[in-house]
Amino acid sequence: MGIGILALAGAFLLVAPLGLKPYGIFILSMWAVMTIAAIGLNLTLGYAGQISLAQAAFVGIGAYVTAWLTTKGAWPFWPTYALGFASCFAVGWILGYPALRVQHHYLAFVTLAFNTLVYLVFRNEEWLTNGIYGISNVPRPSLFGFSLKGGREFYYFCLANLVFVSLAAWWLIRSPWGRAFVAVRENPIRALSLGVDTRRYTLMAFAIGAGLGGISGALYAPLTQFVDPTPFALGLSLNLLLMVVLGGSGYFFGPFLGAIVAVLLPEWLRFAQGYYLMGYAVLVMVMMAFWPTGLLGLADRLLKK
Amino acid sequence: MLPAFFILIGTHTFGLPFWLAAILGGVATLILLGLAFKKVMVDPMIHHGVLPLVIATIGLAILMKEAVREFYGADAWPFPALWATTDVTLFGAVFAVQSLLILATCIVVVGALQLFLAGTLTGRCMQAAAQNPAVARLLGIRVERMILYTFLINAALVWIAALLVTPIYLAKFTNGEILGLYAFIAALIGGFNQVRGAIVGGLLLGVIDNFCAVYVSSSYRMAVPLLVLIAVILVRPQGLLGRVEERTV
Amino acid sequence: MRGLIAVLLLLSGSAFGQVKLAYVGEISGQLAVSGGNFRDGIILAVEEINARGGMLKQKLDLTLYDTQTNPGVARAQMQKAIDGEPYTIFGPVLSGNVKVTLEIVKQAEVPQFIGGEAADLVTLGNPYMFRTSFGQQIGMPKIANYIRDELKAKSIALIWVNNDFGKAGRDQLLRVLKERDIRLAADVSTEAGQVDFAADVVKLKSANADAVFVYSNEEECARIMREARKQGLKGPFVGDTTLLSQKTIELAAEAANGVVGHVGLTVDAPIPEVKAFGERFQKRFKYKPDHNGLKGYTAVYAMRYVTEKKLGKLDRKALAKTLHGLTITPKEEPGILMETTWNDVGEIDRISFLAEVVKGQQQIVKVLPKLGK
Numbered sequence: 001m002g003i004g005i006l007a008l009a010g011a012f013l014l015v016a017p018l019g020l021k022p023y024g025i026f027i028l029s030m031w032a033v034m035t036i037a038a039i040g041l042n043l044t045l046g047y048a049g050q051i052s053l054a055q056a057a058f059v060g061i062g063a064y065v066t067a068w069l070t071t072k073g074a075w076p077f078w079p080t081y082a083l084g085f086a087s088c089f090a091v092g093w094i095l096g097y098p099a100l101r102v103q104h105h106y107l108a109f110v111t112l113a114f115n116t117l118v119y120l121v122f123r124n125e126e127w128l129t130n131g132i133y134g135i136s137n138v139p140r141p142s143l144f145g146f147s148l149k150g151g152r153e154f155y156y157f158c159l160a161n162l163v164f165v166s167l168a169a170w171w172l173i174r175s176p177w178g179r180a181f182v183a184v185r186e187n188p189i190r191a192l193s194l195g196v197d198t199r200r201y202t203l204m205a206f207a208i209g210a211g212l213g214g215i216s217g218a219l220y221a222p223l224t225q226f227v228d229p230t231p232f233a234l235g236l237s238l239n240l241l242l243m244v245v246l247g248g249s250g251y252f253f254g255p256f257l258g259a260i261v262a263v264l265l266p267e268w269l270r271f272a273q274g275y276y277l278m279g280y281a282v283l284v285m286v287m288m289a290f291w292p293t294g295l296l297g298l299a300d301r302l303l304k305k
Numbered sequence: 306m307l308p309a310f311f312i313l314i315g316t317h318t319f320g321l322p323f324w325l326a327a328i329l330g331g332v333a334t335l336i337l338l339g340l341a342f343k344k345v346m347v348d349p350m351i352h353h354g355v356l357p358l359v360i361a362t363i364g365l366a367i368l369m370k371e372a373v374r375e376f377y378g379a380d381a382w383p384f385p386a387l388w389a390t391t392d393v394t395l396f397g398a399v400f401a402v403q404s405l406l407i408l409a410t411c412i413v414v415v416g417a418l419q420l421f422l423a424g425t426l427t428g429r430c431m432q433a434a435a436q437n438p439a440v441a442r443l444l445g446i447r448v449e450r451m452i453l454y455t456f457l458i459n460a461a462l463v464w465i466a467a468l469l470v471t472p473i474y475l476a477k478f479t480n481g482e483i484l485g486l487y488a489f490i491a492a493l494i495g496g497f498n499q500v501r502g503a504i505v506g507g508l509l510l511g512v513i514d515n516f517c518a519v520y521v522s523s524s525y526r527m528a529v530p531l532l533v534l535i536a537v538i539l540v541r542p543q544g545l546l547g548r549v550e551e552r553t554v
Numbered sequence: 555m556r557g558l559i560a561v562l563l564l565l566s567g568s569a570f571g572q573v574k575l576a577y578v579g580e581i582s583g584q585l586a587v588s589g590g591n592f593r594d595g596i597i598l599a600v601e602e603i604n605a606r607g608g609m610l611k612q613k614l615d616l617t618l619y620d621t622q623t624n625p626g627v628a629r630a631q632m633q634k635a636i637d638g639e640p641y642t643i644f645g646p647v648l649s650g651n652v653k654v655t656l657e658i659v660k661q662a663e664v665p666q667f668i669g670g671e672a673a674d675l676v677t678l679g680n681p682y683m684f685r686t687s688f689g690q691q692i693g694m695p696k697i698a699n700y701i702r703d704e705l706k707a708k709s710i711a712l713i714w715v716n717n718d719f720g721k722a723g724r725d726q727l728l729r730v731l732k733e734r735d736i737r738l739a740a741d742v743s744t745e746a747g748q749v750d751f752a753a754d755v756v757k758l759k760s761a762n763a764d765a766v767f768v769y770s771n772e773e774e775c776a777r778i779m780r781e782a783r784k785q786g787l788k789g790p791f792v793g794d795t796t797l798l799s800q801k802t803i804e805l806a807a808e809a810a811n812g813v814v815g816h817v818g819l820t821v822d823a824p825i826p827e828v829k830a831f832g833e834r835f836q837k838r839f840k841y842k843p844d845h846n847g848l849k850g851y852t853a854v855y856a857m858r859y860v861t862e863k864k865l866g867k868l869d870r871k872a873l874a875k876t877l878h879g880l881t882i883t884p885k886e887e888p889g890i891l892m893e894t895t896w897n898d899v900g901e902i903d904r905i906s907f908l909a910e911v912v913k914g915q916q917q918i919v920k921v922l923p924k925l926g927k
Contacts, residue, residue, distance in 0.1 A: 021637040022633050022636070022637055023630065023633040023634040023636075023637045026629070026630055026633050027630055030626075030630070051356060098535070098538075098539060101539055102538055102539070105359060106538045108359065109490070109531075109534055109535075109538065110535050110538060110539075112531065113528070113531030113532060113534060113535050116527055116528055116531055117528045117531070117532070120524070120525055120527060120528050123524075123716065124524045124525065124716075131721065132650075132716065132717060132718045132721045133653075133674065133718060133721070133722070134650070134653060134654075134718075136653060136656065136657070136678065137657070224625075224626070224629050224654065225657050226625070226629075226653060226654045226656075226657070228625060228650060228653070228654070228718070230624070230625055230650065230717075231624075231625055231626050238363055241360065241363075242360065242363065242364075245356075245357075245360050267630070275375065277367060277371040278367075278368055278371045278372060278375065280364075280367070281364045281365065281367040281368035281371065282364070282368060283364075284360065284361065284363070284364030284367075285361045285364040285365060285368070288357040288358070288360055288361035288364070289345075289349040289357075289361065290349065292356075292357040374582060381773040381776070381805055382805075383804065383805050383807060403784065404784070470749075473750075473777070473780060473781070473784070474749040474750065474777065475749075475773060475776065475777060475805055477773065514753070515752060515753035515756070516753075518753035518754060518757065519753050519756055519757050519760075523742050523743045523744065523753075523754065523757070524716055524743040526745075526753075527745060
């Protein structure tokens with residue numbers, strides 16, 4: 001049955017843009033980009049059990065690297081894309097160090113502080129980021145000489161990235177690394193006694209999660225074609241966290257579902273306006289109270305009954 | 306933020322005099338933020354661990370914020386001051402009456418809280434329940450009830466804080482975000498299991514925050530309390546005055 | 555291709571007998587007060603025009619899109635608005651949201667009346683963009699002259715909000731102060747939505763400047779003024795439109811008294827048409843409009859005047875082209891309220907005012923002439 005749903009969803013994603021106006025395509029592209037960031041966070045939080053409230057900072061770093069280098073530096077897209085990933089990977093690795101010392105809400109606060117600091121750097125260091133004025137006219141790349149300028153073309157590009165990232169994450173989770181992540185989450189001491197280098201895997205979980213945030217950012221910049229500090233404040237980090245948890249943290253398709261609820265549904269339910277956010281908040285609370293494993297955890301339980 | 310709006314609803318919508326609205330707002334705060342928060346949110350969630358509770362609290366914050374925005378509007382509102390906004394001169398320096406009275410109220414409230422926790426039977430039972438629920442239960446303390454008391458006290462303190470700061474800060478639906486964060490950081494820095502800890506944390510945070518804003522760079526001001534927090538967390542995770550708790554492995 | 559689509563649009567538009575307009579603005583979030591005023595100004599003008607039979611005998615059909623004061627949402631909502639193929643777009647009011655939507659509006663070739671005042675907006679190359687109030691590079695020199703000539707101040711302590719509006723204003727002010735040899739004694743950056751200004755006011759106080767310049771959004775202005783009075787900071791307090799706006803005065807109460815500054819637009823202007831507008835607005839929406847109400851209202855009438863009197867047909871490109879370099883007087887179009895000129899990049903020019911807050915009311919001290927005269 002799972003495969004059937006997957007095929008259906010895939011077919012929908014391929015065909016949808018043909019029937020949608022630019023607005024709908026933009027929202028779908030945004031969904032793909034946010035899902036990539038959420039997949040990264042799911043690796044850190046869901047599989048390795050390390051809470052992070054800094055994912056927005058990594059999306060921001062990725063977006064700024066791409067925006068800055070493709071506009072001021074006139075670089076082609078791909079090197080900036082790789083650099084966005086690499087720089088986030090490196091910074092994520094460093095951010096992992098506090099996680100070796102503290103856990104739970106302490107770790108949440110350390111990462112939260114990091115996010116705030118990165119936001120302030122984006123805003124205050126005008127020589128580097130153009131400050132609050134932002135970087136405009138970020139170009140969209142072309143692929144094999146084929147321009148991705150149009151909304152529809154760029155959507156397929158984002159989708160292709162999402163598929164690529166998903167496959168990589170799928171492979172990672174099934175590899176010995178992924179199993180080591182889960183071992184670190186479930187019982188770090190036992191993992192250590194079994195010879196798993198928990199130190200390295202904790203740092204690795206942070207770094208890879210952050211790197212995917214960077215890829216998400218590298219796509220975000222050419223999608224909106226304008227980068228300024230405000231989207232990368234703490235709000236987005238909380239939002240990504242809610243996406244992962246609501247969809248089902250530790251479930252592979254959790255981030256996909258969570259991003260649908262957080263990115264797509266509000267647009268379809270626009271008529272509900274403020275009530276939508278209230279409903280969303282209530283949903284989060286009810287889920288946490290009764291099914292803390294998220295929507296997929298709930299579905300899992302219902303199916304098994 | 307919420308108590309301030311309860312009071313505003315009282316005065317604006319029902320035309321109540323301010324003191325009556327303030328008292329009713331206090332009762333509503335106790336019921337909603339104390340009783341209901343404990344019964345509806347914390348009780349079912351506490352066995353799932355800390356993370357779901359934290360996330361649910363984020364959800365609750367969104368809900369309260371959006372409800373105020375939807376039903377009361379996104380504008381800021383002026384809020385009546387409890388005391389006249391005049392200045393007095395003491396020892397050659399000018400003080401605002403408002404600030405002095407806020408300070409006095411804080412000292413009284415903190416003193417009362419300390420007396421209650423250390424000097425009364427209920428207060429000591431509450432401490433016992435917090436430190437070791439299992440043993441407390443063995444000794445015949447009704448742990449559930451004690452936890453409920455802490456939530457009620459918390460709600461009452463929130464109400465007092467709202468009455469004190471809203472005349473200066475104005476009532477707005479986003480007010481809770483920053484202030485709540487600061488309060489939480491202050492408690493973490495000072496140490497969670499101590500009233501004194503929270504006060505030391507709060508004072509330290511306030512002083513550092515203001516000194517940095519004046520002498521260093523105000524554009525990086527937001528980061529300073531957080532950096533202090535990181536330093537404390539990494540060096541002394543139990544807080545400056547906190548006692549070491551057993552940590553789950 | 556685009557031309558063909560435009561023609562089809564026009565046909566479909568006239569077939570339904572309606573002209574689609576879109577307001578993409580800050581209906582909720584941090585800037586809800588300004589965005590709400592702007593929206594209500596537009597609504598009032600649209601209702602008035604429709605009550606008198608519409609534009610070119612067609613009803614105006616206004617759709618509202620809420621940016622939630624969030625650039626990501628603004629980008630999506632602007633795309634949605636453009637998908638609806640409006641004849642003209644009004645908003646956004648937040649300068650950052652104008653910038654994030656600039657590319658798509660330019661590509662769609664729809665005339666846009668923005669509320670944003672950041673200095674650089676009209677230099678970014680969207681030929682369809684028109685301001686509804688002064689950019690900061692026009693407002694700031696007028697204030698600087700006032701500081702030099704009337705206050706005779708040699709030094710200024712500045713407190714500003716660190717968002718795109720505040721930063722751009724600060725940069726402009728610094729430039730014009732330097733030209734006039736006025737020293738900057740303190741340069742205090744604050745956050746949008748900040749509630750505690752105790753330390754910031756201490757900094758202003760210790761600067762010991764001849765005047766204090768407050769440049770922030772309405773609510774923060776009110777909080778700064780309250781804190782300043784509490785700490786006994788002596789003015790004079792100078793500012794631009796937001797510091798003297800109705801909302802700030804209401805929130806700051808007596809703390810706002812004695813504040814002076816430059817006001818681009820105000821319903822307290824000593825002009826009968828503007829006063830009459832203020833009364834109509836208050837009757838319809840039960841509150842007193844600030845400058846954003848006037849901005850939205852006059853923008854709709856500017857669009858109607860050009861479309862009906864100059865073009866006689868619905869033509870987006872011609873609308874933008876005609877409005878460049880055009881002066882509209884209240885005699886020709888009463889709804890414009892004050893004589894207004896747009897230059898070749900969409901920058902606006904009209905008279906403006908020096909005002910003072912006296913006993914909780916904004917009072918006009920002096921009328922400043924148009925720059926072009």
